[in-house]
Amino acid sequence: MKDEIQLRPAAGDDFAPIFQLLSTVFHEEIDGELRDLEGVVYERDRSLVADDAGLVAGHVQAFSRDLTVPGAVIPAAHVSGVGVLPTHRRRGLLTRMMHRQLREIADAGREPVAILWASETSIYPRFGYGPAASRLHLNIMNREVRLPAPPPEPTGRLRMGDPGDLHAEMAAVYERLRPDRVGWSSRDDNWWKWVLGDPKDHRDGATKRYAVVHESPGGPTGYALWRVKDDWNSHGPSAEVQVREVVAADPETYLALWRFLLGIDLTRSVTMRLAAVQEPLLYLADEPRRLGATYGDGLWVRVIDVPAALAARRYATDVDVVLEVTDPILAGNTGRWRLTGGPDKATCTATTDPADVALSVTDLGAVYLGGTALSALVAAGRARLLTGNDPTVALGWNRLPSPTEVF
Numbered sequence: 001m002k003d004e005i006q007l008r009p010a011a012g013d014d015f016a017p018i019f020q021l022l023s024t025v026f027h028e029e030i031d032g033e034l035r036d037l038e039g040v041v042y043e044r045d046r047s048l049v050a051d052d053a054g055l056v057a058g059h060v061q062a063f064s065r066d067l068t069v070p071g072a073v074i075p076a077a078h079v080s081g082v083g084v085l086p087t088h089r090r091r092g093l094l095t096r097m098m099h100r101q102l103r104e105i106a107d108a109g110r111e112p113v114a115i116l117w118a119s120e121t122s123i124y125p126r127f128g129y130g131p132a133a134s135r136l137h138l139n140i141m142n143r144e145v146r147l148p149a150p151p152p153e154p155t156g157r158l159r160m161g162d163p164g165d166l167h168a169e170m171a172a173v174y175e176r177l178r179p180d181r182v183g184w185s186s187r188d189d190n191w192w193k194w195v196l197g198d199p200k201d202h203r204d205g206a207t208k209r210y211a212v213v214h215e216s217p218g219g220p221t222g223y224a225l226w227r228v229k230d231d232w233n234s235h236g237p238s239a240e241v242q243v244r245e246v247v248a249a250d251p252e253t254y255l256a257l258w259r260f261l262l263g264i265d266l267t268r269s270v271t272m273r274l275a276a277v278q279e280p281l282l283y284l285a286d287e288p289r290r291l292g293a294t295y296g297d298g299l300w301v302r303v304i305d306v307p308a309a310l311a312a313r314r315y316a317t318d319v320d321v322v323l324e325v326t327d328p329i330l331a332g333n334t335g336r337w338r339l340t341g342g343p344d345k346a347t348c349t350a351t352t353d354p355a356d357v358a359l360s361v362t363d364l365g366a367v368y369l370g371g372t373a374l375s376a377l378v379a380a381g382r383a384r385l386l387t388g389n390d391p392t393v394a395l396g397w398n399r400l401p402s403p404t405e406v407f
């Protein structure tokens, strides 16, 4: 039978079928409340459907947001909402949608990289996405962990409240810190609505979300978002604090927020799914092992335009290196590129000079945020060092990427 499935931009009445499709493929009920929330950030002109005679059988979308990369903030296509109906899987639909989306992003010429969170790690390398930022999942035995005492005369105080009421304070701190926090995405008012959205279906029996802001004389310096899942057993209270986000401008604020979260009464564990790989808590706790940290993948980066992406970020040390990149999908990326730069500037141009490093566009994506060492990819036999000019250190950064949200 001839495959008549067409790829087309989403139309006005596709929104409900798209969310029905996503509800099916992610095995979750997407009810009105959650769909409304997704609608707040939905960009119809960046939503692509696979249409099988009127049935929405596949979908991919992108959001237009900025991403902090080493030394810069750049536009990045935030790819999301990827799904193909179980009746239509493994017939190449995702491949067609991914290729078309990558081509469209490249042709628009605005975003040098695309990023996503992968539901399964085997899906995206073939499309040029490399694992660029990891994260820690914490499962803390809070009664077993001691943190240092607060300063004798703290400069700030904590104010707890409804996240909606504390939105302005939280957004002010986030915006102030964002330019230096690699892996953070920009949040306009709609994205703050999405981040603070709290649909009942997503609570899994836990409370609504709470916020606490750390206020200093000069203004807010940090905040935390969390909820609590109640539990009692034969030993008594055993509730779990589920931390969504902790943002702190300075060590005093950071300590105050974590002392607060670990000390909530009637709780026996504190979990956080998106902690940083270099979470300072690891170096504050007297028993870091009791933080129950496990490692996971996080942001995946796809370099869309090699020279634009490499010139857009900054480098830990001076660098002058020729990279030989292969990209089977966006052919314009394939070739040799001379990257020259350092902590304050960078340029990248095509060259015919011999290469120092040979790597795929997937591996270039992996090292782009400074969170994956080129030397590890060389040791894995993926990237190849062809001369002694090793840019591993230059491609790193003084702060590992720490993405804050799964969009």
Ligand SMILES: CC(=O)SCCNC(=O)CCNC(=O)[C@H](O)C(C)(C)COP(=O)(O)OP(=O)(O)OC[C@H]1O[C@@H](n2cnc3c(N)ncnc32)[C@H](O)[C@@H]1OP(=O)(O)O
Binding pocket: 025, 026, 079, 080, 081, 082, 083, 084, 085, 088, 089, 090, 091, 092, 093, 094, 095, 096, 116, 117, 118, 119, 120, 122, 123
């Ligand atoms: C950014 C995000 O939104 S992440 C969310 C991704 N979505 C999901 O996980 C929802 C559930 N899964 C699905 O909807 C589908 O299985 C998808 C979208 C992952 C894949 O769609 P399909 O149309 O089946 O993919 P397609 O047929 O193009 O497969 C391309 C290749 O990837 C492989 N592949 C696709 N999905 C997977 C997977 N989940 N695990 C391993 N390999 C996979 C296929 O085997 C195929 O390999 P081949 O070319 O060597 O034969």
